[in-house]
Amino acid sequence: MSTAHPSPAEPVADEVRRVRRTGWSIGLATGLYGISFGALATASGLDVWQAMVLAAVMFSGGSQFAFVGVIGGGGSVVGASLASLLLGVRNTLYGFALTTTLPRGGWRGLARAQLTIDESAANAATAVSPEARRAGFWAAGVGVYVFWNLFSLLGALAGQYVADPGAWGLDAAAAAAFLALLWPRLRRAEAVAVAVAAAFVALLTTPVLPSGLPVLAAALVAVAAGLLPRRAATTAEVGTTEEEAR
Amino acid sequence: MSLLWIGVIAASLGTFVLKWLGYQVPPDVLERPRIARITALLPIALLGALVATQGFTDGQAIVLDARVAGLAVAAVLLALRAPFLVVVVAAALAAAGLRMLGWG
Numbered sequence: 001m002s003t004a005h006p007s008p009a010e011p012v013a014d015e016v017r018r019v020r021r022t023g024w025s026i027g028l029a030t031g032l033y034g035i036s037f038g039a040l041a042t043a044s045g046l047d048v049w050q051a052m053v054l055a056a057v058m059f060s061g062g063s064q065f066a067f068v069g070v071i072g073g074g075g076s077v078v079g080a081s082l083a084s085l086l087l088g089v090r091n092t093l094y095g096f097a098l099t100t101t102l103p104r105g106g107w108r109g110l111a112r113a114q115l116t117i118d119e120s121a122a123n124a125a126t127a128v129s130p131e132a133r134r135a136g137f138w139a140a141g142v143g144v145y146v147f148w149n150l151f152s153l154l155g156a157l158a159g160q161y162v163a164d165p166g167a168w169g170l171d172a173a174a175a176a177a178f179l180a181l182l183w184p185r186l187r188r189a190e191a192v193a194v195a196v197a198a199a200f201v202a203l204l205t206t207p208v209l210p211s212g213l214p215v216l217a218a219a220l221v222a223v224a225a226g227l228l229p230r231r232a233a234t235t236a237e238v239g240t241t242e243e244e245a246r
Numbered sequence: 247m248s249l250l251w252i253g254v255i256a257a258s259l260g261t262f263v264l265k266w267l268g269y270q271v272p273p274d275v276l277e278r279p280r281i282a283r284i285t286a287l288l289p290i291a292l293l294g295a296l297v298a299t300q301g302f303t304d305g306q307a308i309v310l311d312a313r314v315a316g317l318a319v320a321a322v323l324l325a326l327r328a329p330f331l332v333v334v335v336a337a338a339l340a341a342a343g344l345r346m347l348g349w350g
Contacts, residue, residue, distance in 0.1 A: 088264045175337070
């Protein structure tokens with residue numbers, strides 16, 4: 001976006017300061033909803049330590065909510081693990097985009113992998129200079145990590161005292177959390193179609209498959225949609241294909 | 247060690263390995279158009295399915311209860327660009343309120 005801007009380029013030092021500030025605000029804002037993760041985790045039957053291993057080691061919001069959502073819905077541990085791993089695949093893609101800007105090897109190599117999440121990748125992507133991309137990645141990554149774990153602990157401690165999660169609407173909160181994670185991805189008609197088809201596959205297979213597996217069956221919708229040949233008739237679609245091919 | 251603990255640790259380490267792998271694999275693999283499209287659509291399909299199962303199922307039964315109202319409130323707030331925490335808390339309050347009134 002900023003590359004296409006006609007005004008003279010922002011000085012690197014200013015850009016670094018800007019993305020660093022944004023990174024910390026993203027960290028605080030995102031970290032706050034760790035409260036809902038922690039509360040859902042312990043209300044779903046995990047203990048505080050299990051919730052905190054997910055927050056600190058798994059450290060990927062969608063995957064964590066998927067894990068506790070499947071367990072809370074009475075699903076199997078295997079189903080919960082597979083659902084969280086499949087949702088974690090997108091972090092692999094962020095690594096591809098970031099591999100040239102971030103230091104490799106040593107503890108920094110492990111830290112950059114652990115901090116590779118939606119927010120850090122997105123904040124890095126807003127910067128133009130390599131210095132600012134690095135600063136944006138580390139500020140958002142460290143910021144989210146610190147606040148996410150802090151607020152997850154608070155939520156997990158509070159969630160233990162919830163005797164009936166349904167009475168507090170925590171089951172509805174989990175569904176709403178998934179909807180909120182899905183919402184920003186629904187910009188294109190294809191995405192809406194895939195989400196709706198996947199929801200139907202999950203509901204249709206729920207009575208016949210063990211709990212947790214309907215979600216995985218629905219993942220096949222993405223595979224099928226990805227393998228379908230694209231209609232390349234209109235200019236709009238040719239445009240999107242070129243954009244994707246970059 | 248309980249099965250739940252094994253799942254928590256295995257899935258957590260697995261998620262870390264997925265992040266780490268992104269920095270190891272040669273980029274041309276994921277630039278193949280079909281693989282790129284599947285990996286882009288995968289989280290969308292999974293989240294769509296998770297909304298459905300978390301919102302409309304109980305065990306192996308499909309049920310309509312107060313969660314539907316929670317999801318409706320969440321959708322309206324998301325369309326109004328409300329922050330994540332507001333959306334989640336409002337959905338919980340809507341469902342809890344209806345249950346307090348004896349529905350769902």
